[in-house]
Amino acid sequence: MPDVIFTGPEGRLEGRYHHSKVAQAPIALILHPHPQQGGTMNNKVVYTLHHVFSKRGFSVMRFNFRGVGRSQGVFDNGQGELSDAAAALDWLQAVNPDAAHCWVAGFSFGAWIGMQLLMRRPEISGFVSVAPPANRQDFTFLAPCPSSGLIVHGNQDEIVPEAAVAKLAAKLSAQKTITVDHAVIDGATHFFTEHMDELGQTVDRYLGANPDRVRGG
Template sequence: MPEIIFNGPEGRLEGRYTHSKRPNAPIALILHPHPRQGGTMNNKVVYALYHTFARRGFSVMRFNFRGVGRSQGVFDNGQGELSDAASALDWMQGVNSSASECWVSGFSFGAWIAMQLLMRRPEISGFISVAPPANSHDFTFLAPCPSSGVIIHGDKDDLVPEASVAKLAAKLSQQKNIRVDYKVVAGANHFFGDQLDVLAGEVDRYLATALAPSTVAAGQ
């Protein structure tokens, strides 16, 4: 899990990156929750997502948005953070020019940024959105959603009501040519507390079925 520093739009950005040993491995970018609410790349949900992708054989990165940790710049209400995510994806693609697939995943605010990145980068082939803030952030830009993926939410989330996320998932699942699954984790709050292992299991099972046959073997 080596530390990396790469160039972003407003200066250096700090990340952690694991490179797969497999040739042509898929890549995944993981985005953290709101910087103004203590969100960093070391958030427990982000950490769990990172290692779940790595165990599936991905080359995977998580990083700190501008103004967080050792990343330069200041919070920019989402627009700058989207540019940061694009720079992170550029860096990953430069290191993995023959990657078989490209995925993006985010938690809370990071899920909102991840879905915007999905709309702007046609090479992204799948997404995992955890606790997207559908009650407070606008997701109407997903018209239509260009890639299949899964939305995972806790039924005890007291920050983002489950009903608001279910409504978003239902809207996206009506679109043709893609499939958007929706998984509810019983007893989980917004931060998934004691259900982190359950969350990781849901992500792993989804990846096992969604990836191309050549990429599904775990532990390689």
């Protein structure tokens, strides 16, 4: 899986990129958890998401936000990280100008950034949000949520209460123009330590059930 270095708003950003052999392959950007709490692009949930999308024929990139790994800059409380994500998507689109579809997926803090990116980039046609921190961050900007997607959560999450995520999912599901699936993995904690395979299978099933937003040309 090739290492890539691309230009971000505060200097270079470090990523890992998988290029699909499928014609007009869809693209997916994967966003990692909180940089100040040990989050990196090598987080196991992030790696699992990357692997699932690549198996489905996507060209996929995960990268380190500013100040993480070899990425330059310092943590910016979400605003700068959103700019980093936009720069990463720009790079991904430049390498794949004929991509049939565009997805964003994120875990925890990365899910929050991903949903903000979704609001700013109308070309994003699908999302996967794993353990979105609905108790810690404001998601009211999703008014309305512009794309259909999947929210995944563990019912033993010790950081983000299940009720907070269920409330967010219910609010988004009430919109008539999109469909938001909410999958709860029984026994899973915030980091899905003993349920990584089940997480991957849940996301893979969702992608398989939505071929109109997954297949290339």
